[in-house]
Amino acid sequence: MYENILFEISDSVATIKLNRPQVYNALSTSLINEITAAMEVASTNEAIRVIIITGEGDKAFCSGADLKSGLDGGLTSLGDSLRKNYNPMIKAIRNVEKPVICRMNGIAAGAGMSLALACDMIIANKDAYMSELFVGIGLMPDAGSMYFLPRIVGMQKAFELCSTGRKIYMDEALSLGLVTNVVPYEKLDETINELTSYYKNAPTKAIGLMKKVLNQSFNSSIEEILEYEADNQDALGKTYDFAEGVMSFLQKRTPIFKGK
Structure with a gap:
């Protein structure tokens, strides 16, 4: 059913794993739509009480849009691509009435950073970084970053991060409130499991x-x-x-x- 994600349900926990490590889990149209579809399953399955979104490997959570894959076949604009693909994915994460935890195993850049920020909590690999790198190709952040960033870090810092696209390493990300916790990669699963153990037994x-x-x-x-x-x-x-x-x-x- 899924070609670009690994979707697993175990003991009240649904895990959505982006599975394109060869391109640092970059977001193709198919991958985006599979995330949205998996979120819909997790939303309607009453046995699921907590959702994890993560990436395959230890290099990248998600490196952003897959520029090589181009736009969806029937679309002619970036705006149409956002409305048809990215926006439904972000809304599915924000609207699900269950906790969504980002297991940020590696870098989160561009729309990958937006995807991470859409989650309710982010537990991050200390060797990762975040970046709103859109400005490097002459675009503005999208997929919700313009909503999430100023609410988390304030308007001036949001402008700086968006307009420079610089790397935000995890010590700074934690101090800014962009992530919930930062741990060594080898402690990532242990920390996530502690959280899911709480939420799967919570009201x-x-x-x-x-x-x-x-x-x-x-x-x-x-x-x-x-x-x-x-x-x-x-x-x-x-x-x-x-x-x-x-x-x-x-x-x-x-x-x-x-x-x-």
Whole structure:
């Protein structure tokens, strides 16, 4: 079914691995569409409670668009390519009401950096770097970078990173808040496993709605956010996990959440 990714579901965890190491996991149209399709499967499968996106090998998470592959056959513009391919992929990651963890095994450049930033958390190989390298070919960042960057690092730093395209090594990325944690490559899986062990046993509905409301936070007034909180808290008050959480608190035991 998939030719450009490895897609695995194991013990409530879905792993999407970009599998084009010969081109540093560069994004072809087929690869983008396979990521989107896998995200849709992970979104609708209730058994899946956490999603990991990573790349094959220890060199590159994703080096950005595969310039050699050109545009999708029926498209005539870069804008059309974004609307048809890249944008649905980014929206699928942001809209899924489950935690998405980027296992940034290597460099994340161009649209590969956008892909990483779209995830809820980034655990990065300390030898990796990030770069908004679009300016080097006369383009502006896309696939969501212009949305994510100023929200994370502020407007002036976002402008600098976009307009220079310079490499951002992991110490700086961590200090800027671009990544969640930085570890040696050999510790990457151990760190990811610790996170997934938490999230696959967490109240998934609550975490999903946290993500949904956080997505609205920069585009809403305080009055609107208060109402979003009230509406979504009302929905969570009717879930199994809320009842279990209250009961476990009263019984002084660890809750057993089912993500329902």
